[in-house]
Amino acid sequence: MAKKSNTEDYLRMYRQMVRIRTFEDNANQLYLAAKMPGLTHMYSGEEAVAVGICEALKVTDKITSTHRGHGHCVAKGAEFKQMFCELLGKEEGYCRGKGGSMHIADQSNGNLGANAIVGGSMGIATGSAFTAKLLGRDDVTVCFFGDGATAQGLMYEVMNMAALWKLPVIYACENNGYSEYTRTEEIAAGSITARAEAFGIEAHQVDGQDVLAVNALTEKLVERARKGEGPFFIELMTYRYHGHHVGDINREYYRSKDEEKDWKDNRDPIIRFRSWLVEQGIASEDEIEAMNDEIKADAKAAVDYALDAKYPDVSEVDMHVYTDVTHALARNPA
């Protein structure tokens, strides 16, 4: 792993990865206990991707996220309380309970939102970079998407434009090996990075389980994108520990338990980084355990808060349809 000079940065990266894992463990329990409406898609296993990238961004930089988006949301600075409230459809959620897990947006931290259409946010990310260029802002946008989304035509349309116009956008392909319930090699012909290279976009492949490698690469690319040298493409090789969603439990027909065990035991991004922190003398085992416990307690408090929190009043149902009309249905009453 590449060495970084700032102890605080390392500890924050570790903390953020554990916060994501802890958030997901709690979200999964809420589903299994039938306390959460609907389904959700776990980010567990991919933490080094979101954290390595978002730690290279400023709060004014933007991201677009995916249906598997809790990790991006936490890594870009969101709070547990509003996130759990959103997952449970409560008024204090980031989107007042109107978006839910698949649409969490936290514009205060530059998160333009998760997206439930696979590949649906690629245009949005590219447009956000277009704004930066048109208005002369120096912010960079990172577009998160999975390997499954590389099959969508929109990606090629917007990468073409981003390359033509040198937009400050980084396309971050989280290759977790599975496109929903199908192995990626069954849906992706040729090389994924070569597709970006065909547009003249500089593309990199990186070990997505190594937070320092992800972070070091992203920092360089972000700095260059700010100077107008973008766009860039990164393929991050990672793994999703859960199924496509929390209800996808019997999945041996598409991937083996041995494979899952191998990734969890031997390539877990949190275990790897934790060992490195101890080895380097950046944190002791005790300090790390204390941090883990503190995060667990934070998450529990946030879950308890969200479970007790209010649902939005039913009068909110026709609010926020339009910006300039408080209640959209009041105009032409029945």
Added chain:
Amino acid sequence: MRNITLSQAVNEALAEEMRRDETVFIIGEDVAEAGTPFKVLSGLVEEFGTARVVDTPIAEPGFMGLAVGAAMTGTRPVVDLMFGDFLFLVMDQLCNQAAKTHYMSGGKLNVPLVLRTNLGATRRSAAQHSQSLHALVAHIPGLKVAMPSSAYEAKGLMKTAIRDDNPVVIFEDKLMYNDKAPVPEEECLIPFGEANIKRDGRDITLIGTSSMVQVCEQAAEILVREGIEAEVIDPRTLVPLDEATLLASAKKTSRVIVVDEGHQGYGITGEIASRINEKAFYHLDAPVLRMGAMDVPVPFSPALEDITVPTPEGVAVQARRLMSGEMIHAA
């Protein structure tokens, strides 16, 4: 007041708003030097440059999606969709993304973009360049839909659309680009959701959209010679819809025909007729009639194409049936 073409009116509206607000930009295929195939945007790139009049590859979903993200982050894109028929290509970005972002974010994110496109058959362009697809987008909550019926509305509605913080789709009739109408030289903004009573009448209400307003006015001219006084109303925007003005007219005349160039089945005419039936039923002396485009793909041959859209004569025929009581006795 000077007369200018609908095309000039759109051009003026865009130029004025781009001068007023530097976050407004135009994006689409052949919008810059070419000024679009209809030459509506000619001259804008010379004034505003290629950074703000942006030619794209032929990639409608791509530039539509890009515009959504640009709008979410502080600009006001005017997306140029060369033909209304290409709406099918941009539906995900328009209807799943732009329309829902404000709602799904609990009101935190806005998408202030304008999608300007066109409608209208009888240009001998066949089924993929002649459709009037405004009903598709009017169906989706979160989008506003404007339907200018002359150069005046084209300018006033466009300026209002650009200043609106919501996604707005404007349909211009591509056969009306050279039609002239009086347009004021001073600031001209037409509020959304205010229908325009184009002609007063006591006997029957003709509600028309876009170029069908002219069809209704011509029908009214035919009918007045027969002693039938038709009221002609242009809703101007489908979303929001000025139901109150339509209902007041229906209650006054007791007979209504709704005329629109979209397909009649499951369309705008049915929606407006249904609202009048629900809310003015006891004031009606006859069923509300719908006149939309024939429910067939638009044919190429002039002999076939011309019979697929409502005409003044056709509207007059239906108006006479309503006035004679034929509809009631037939039932």
